[in-house]
Amino acid sequence: MTWDITGMGAVANIGADPQEIFDALCSGRESRTPLKAFDPDKYRAAYAYEIDDRAEEGRDEPLRATRWLATAVRQALADAGLDEDLSEIPVLVGTTMREQRSSELWWRDGAQVGLADLHFGTHLKNTFGPSASYTFANACSATLYALGMATDMIELGVADTVVVAGTDSATESAFGTLDRVQNDTPDALRPFDTSHKGMLMGEGAVAVVVQRAGTGRGPVHARIRGVAMNCDAHHATAPDPDGITLAVRDAHRRAGVRPEDIDLVMLHGSGTPRNDATESGVLGAVFADSGPGPLMTAIKSMTGHTLGGSGLLSLVMATLAMRQGVVPPVLGLTDPIPQAAGLRLVQGRPAAAELNIAQIDAFGFGGINAVAIVEAAR
């Protein structure tokens, strides 16, 4: 069974819709900006990948993640040729932080935020009318988990159309703890480069419309072949090669593909030395006997780590890459870490290639892994 992706929407620091984001990725220009969300004097990290949309310069405001979520969903519905009435369509939202930034502003600054505002379902209901909306706080694999569960809903006969979305804004508690933990403070997110020092947060939202094969109104952007999800049950924050290997192999099995069938890998690539070494080590082994192996890229080098939505944003970018036959480079990658030496990481400028099948990785705190396989629709 495959599932059609018929609508896509996204907002990020580098673009206000999927194509803008993709074009910016291909342009390969530095995109980090000086930290604005929080008092920069309090942190060692001086940069982030924020969406700069606050009404008042230097003053953070609540409910930005909720606002972006609605924007991304609206784009995806329009793209799929659907109206904005979701009263009969389930919506699955993946997120790491939910509206915790609003909680912080409520607690510290007395922002007018109530219990209902902290729940994405409230705003979704008021805007699009879904009763069957669900928020999954599944760290940085949240949207690919949600995507997998959307395919389950269709397979189980519960729905024909499901909207899958993700959103996150940076929180001070997480940014601060990360700043405390990353002793070697990164001034940019540089996945798989020997200069990598850790992750920096990005912000954004993403949405796709997933439909039972052949039931959509408009063109099919890509077909989902399979989504795997598991848990390392190993460490609260560090990745585990065994768990990730199982997730990758299970995704291939579900999709009915062999490693040599994969043309493109959208890496998790969070820029932490731990992730980059683990992920490239696992992929080196998985693709060891696959000839030259797939092209690989890591969009967090330009979007920052957009947390819960990052997996689905990678998937949307993979869809555009397959359609346009071009893979954006990993920004700032000039000297790959030894574990990545055998991988075909795109460096310097976009790579042109005929692409049919893409693998998307997303790994989160709690050792939760999700891997999706999508196929180009032509």
Add this chain to the structure above:
Amino acid sequence: MNTTSPEAAAGPVGMSRTQDAGPMGMPSSQTTAGPMRTPRPQDAGPMETPRPHDGDGTGQPPRTVVVTGVGLALPGVRKPADLLGPLPADGGFDPATGLTGREMRHKDRASRLALRATEPALRDAGLLDDDARFLGAADTTAVVVSSNLGSLDTVCEFTDTIARSGVGALSPLGLPQTSSNVVAGWVAIRHALRGPNLTVCNGATSGLDALYWARNLIAAGRAETAVVVGVEPSGDAVTKLLGEQTTDAAVAVVLESAAGAAARGARPRATFGGYARTRDLPSALTAAGTAEAAPVGLWLTGPDLGQPPAGVPAGARRVDLEAGLGPLSGTLGVLQCAAAVAHLDGGGEGSVLATTGGPGHDATAALLLRRSDA
């Protein structure tokens, strides 16, 4: 896939979704364990929209899911039967002594509470040995956590620390707690559970929704067993947000496929029926299949607002868990499942209907649980 067994055509209406009841009707589980059935449109009753494909095309029916274990970490409640009243005068879980110990170190309050509820639930299900080692299939055991406010006090406390003393005063060991899925991670690590690991933060209906998603993970074959935990710790920020003092609450239930429970000789304590999350109570009851199920003997709901809706007999017993225990938020639906098991364990009549959400919330959720035949 045009085959169907005679029982599919003649058997009980196992599915209750109607076109006007919203998208989230879930088929009630099959009551028979006979030959594999293909889920076909006609199984769903006359109102069902014909579908271009049947399930995954494998001919596998939705799998029956049962509850096999319950565990509580709830002050003032000693055992699940207490939930049906009257609450004991004292006893139950004591957070002051119960949340300490080596394995509790460096963990947030929600995670500690959840671990204290999970272990008795797994033990109740017969899935732990005498040394508390997990006896089930770890690779196919999922963890599903429901919590709305579990990380609120952590987040507020960390921002206070940054404002007061700077980032240097934060503990690096607090990193996992900044992510809302921290509880599910610790539960998985403690028992080495490597199946899907899900955290549902879905407002008032979150507990019932978590049960639904655990059921879906099993029905879709992603897991054989699922530990579902509802947890809401008490704290200053939670109290401020809700406007009243809350009680520490954690509850865990173990779900598994009926076939899996039977294979290992575990006693099913309740069987999953229909579920729905829709715009209001009447449509939720319709979509969950209340009319087709055994008459409701126990309705777990909110405050008594007068006449029961269509589908709930006037004589059905009615229990509002929050009346005695205070606000339960994401814990409520999972605790309702524990109360349902207590009702059925105690020989209570009829099926059990749990409802959450409603006016003032973004939806109403309903879940039916019935006596297991085995």
